[in-house]
Amino acid sequence: MSNVKIEMTKEQYQTLIEMVFLGSWMVNSTKMELDEKVEDVRELVLSKYKEAGLQDRISYQEQIDVHDLDVDYESQLLDTYVEEYDEFSFWDKLVEKLTEKEMTELYGPIEGQMTEEQMERRLSIEEEIGRKLEEGGVTRLSFND
Template identity: 30%
Template sequence: MQVKINLNREEYELLIEIFYIADWVLNAYKTTEDDEIDRYRDLEQKILSRAKEFGLQNIVEWDPSMRVYQYTREFEENNPAMEFIEDFEEDTFWDELVERLSMRDLVEEYGEESVMEMDVFTRLEKLDKYRVKYLEEFEKNGLQNVQVF
């Protein structure tokens, strides 16, 4: 079964931005090819291939050497999706840092085996004391007091 979706130029451009965000999440930090994401890439290519019909060659171009449609430099430098990506990465960084340091400290205090035996509520309750400590520190000082020995 096939479904036709009618998009105006503004909706199509928004769809391109959404695909850009998805592509970033899937590929930004990959260093090797991943066959599992080919189906996402194939759909992205199908959508990007229609850019010319919408008069959007300024945001999508054909790369004959790689035989793929890709985002133009102009699009990558000026699209609003990058703001969402940057906000996401900033929030993720601080959340992950707090969570990993809190878990490290919990394991250091109680031992890995004991932490693994804790019920979820107890573990979360004990983690909260570390989270609060790190959240307050990072909110006040950022990374200023972080040192690696």
């Protein structure tokens, strides 16, 4: 197997670290066991921190043979990217699920491709639900059962 070498600036390396951290967080945050392939790449990327002079952002935990981000740096990344992503994906997923519910009520379970009429209706429902949620948030949601 051949090796790949990449040269990058300190800024590019720091961006790579952030991308690797966020990617490994996304892959592993919901699992009981870490994805070893992802962790191997994470470890490889973080292990070059001294070459980039990032001792203030990354440290080596000798007792467990793992490189870790500084706790404050990690928190900053989670606050900056994960919180925003979670907020956006929550609303996006909520609109999607409520639209699916309404579509099922209108057409029954849809198997296979939707008709053009169904696709147009779906878009209309998504827009309506999105508008209602934007105006009132979850406080105006109700369940009539």
